[in-house]
Amino acid sequence: MQNIIALIYTIVILLYSLTCVFVIYHIFKYYLNPVIKIISIIFFAVVSFSILSTNLGIFYSIDWINFLKDIF
Amino acid sequence: MRSFSKYHFNGQKRGEEIILVAHRHWFNIFIQFIYIIGALLILGAIYSVFPVVFSEMDKNQMQVLNFFMSFFLMFIWLFASAIWIDYYLDVWIITDQRIVNVEQKGLFSREVSELEHIRIQDVTTDVKGLIPTIFNYGDVYIQTAAEKERFAFRSVPDPYAIKNLVMQLQKAQIKEETDELGEVIQKKIRG
Numbered sequence: 001m002q003n004i005i006a007l008i009y010t011i012v013i014l015l016y017s018l019t020c021v022f023v024i025y026h027i028f029k030y031y032l033n034p035v036i037k038i039i040s041i042i043f044f045a046v047v048s049f050s051i052l053s054t055n056l057g058i059f060y061s062i063d064w065i066n067f068l069k070d071i072f
Numbered sequence: 073m074r075s076f077s078k079y080h081f082n083g084q085k086r087g088e089e090i091i092l093v094a095h096r097h098w099f100n101i102f103i104q105f106i107y108i109i110g111a112l113l114i115l116g117a118i119y120s121v122f123p124v125v126f127s128e129m130d131k132n133q134m135q136v137l138n139f140f141m142s143f144f145l146m147f148i149w150l151f152a153s154a155i156w157i158d159y160y161l162d163v164w165i166i167t168d169q170r171i172v173n174v175e176q177k178g179l180f181s182r183e184v185s186e187l188e189h190i191r192i193q194d195v196t197t198d199v200k201g202l203i204p205t206i207f208n209y210g211d212v213y214i215q216t217a218a219e220k221e222r223f224a225f226r227s228v229p230d231p232y233a234i235k236n237l238v239m240q241l242q243k244a245q246i247k248e249e250t251d252e253l254g255e256v257i258q259k260k261i262r263g
Contacts, residue, residue: 016146016147016150019150019154019179020150022179022180023150023153023154023157023179026157026161026176026179027157029082030082030161030174030176030182031160031161032076032079032080032081032090032093032163032165033078033079034078034080035078044153047149048149048153051142051145051146051149052146054142055139055142055143055145055146058135058138058139058142059139061135062132062135062136062139063132066132067132067133067136070133
């Protein structure tokens with residue numbers, strides 16, 4: 001069960017990362033003002049990475065076996 | 073008027089000067105961001121209410137709650153970013169030679185069309201409703217000489233100023249073309 005959760009989580013994280021790459025690509029390629037472009041890329045990358053790393057940290061700190069035992 | 077000298081777009085010609093860059097009015101994105109604000113408020117309410125209601129939650133269960141909160145936050149952030157990209161990259165660029173309309177639809181669809189000032193026949197503005205009237209935003213339609221379809225600026229701020237600008241540029245370009253034609257004819261007459 002824990003492996004299934006890890007697998008689903010990995011897929012979701014990959015999708016999240018891929019979408020972030022697409023957003024950065026759009027900002028990089030299509031923003032008209034070069035200064036706003038750089039600021040936006042930095043802001044987006046920092047916020048996205050912060051949320052992702054927080055989520056990864058929490059995921060790996062959870063005792064999933066005990067939690068699943070409580071539920072089922 | 074604001075300077076756009078540092079701006080550059082794909083396909084910009086050498087010596088082509090950007091005169092105006094118009095995005096949809098901020099109220100348009102504000103309406104879409106209401107859902108994001110609502111989702112964040114719900115998330116905040118759950119985060120503060122859950123530990124009080126389920127006071128017997130142990131540390132591990134609290135971590136699970138934190139995990140789901142940050143998990144939803146990730147997707148709210150992505151959704152907000154997609155809305156922003158759709159708004160900010162949906163743009164109308166008025167240069168001294170033409171109008172470029174870039175229509176961004178989500179992350180995976182982008183349509184670019186352009187229209188030279190000389191081909192403009194008629195410009196119409198349409199400000200409909202209470203809020204557009206208060207905030208002074210609306211649509212600008214440009215009828216072209218060659219196509220039946222209208223070129224549209226949707227929900228742009230100050231549509232009357234945009235209309236005036238387009239008309240001025242069209243007149244200037246017609247004058248320029250007429251002068252050039254006059255010079256050619258004069259040269260021919262003089263032999």
